[in-house]
Amino acid sequence: MSGPETTRLKNSLISCRKPKSLIATKLENTSHSQTLMKQQYDKKLHPIAFSKIENGDNVLIENMYRNKKGGKLQDRWLGPYPVTKVNRTTVQVLRNHSLQLVKRSRLKHL
Secondary structure (H helix, E strand, C coil), X not given: CCCHHHHHHHHHHHHHCCCHHHHHHHHHHHXXXXXXXXXXXXXXXCHHHHCCCCCCCEEEEECHHHHCCCHHHCCCEEEEEEEEEECXXXXXXXXXXXXXXXEHHHEEEC
């Protein structure tokens, strides 16, 4: 292609392009909405990971046996139990006169 056809094609492509300021604002809005969605997702997925659990706090432990046959009438949470040691992903809890490691995702802070 050469001559008037290429210039007409270039002009049509230039007229289809959006201004840079419009593109920049769209990118800013998209990134802002994505960060908000991630925050909401993280709150629902790991609510206990954002709360601060310290030694001596009381926590509830999720009842994992509730999903078995006849378990829907059981309590969803067991406890409260005192915290003896806090790790990054687990918490050591004094339960039935013995120490037990429990994942943070199975805990509810009181």
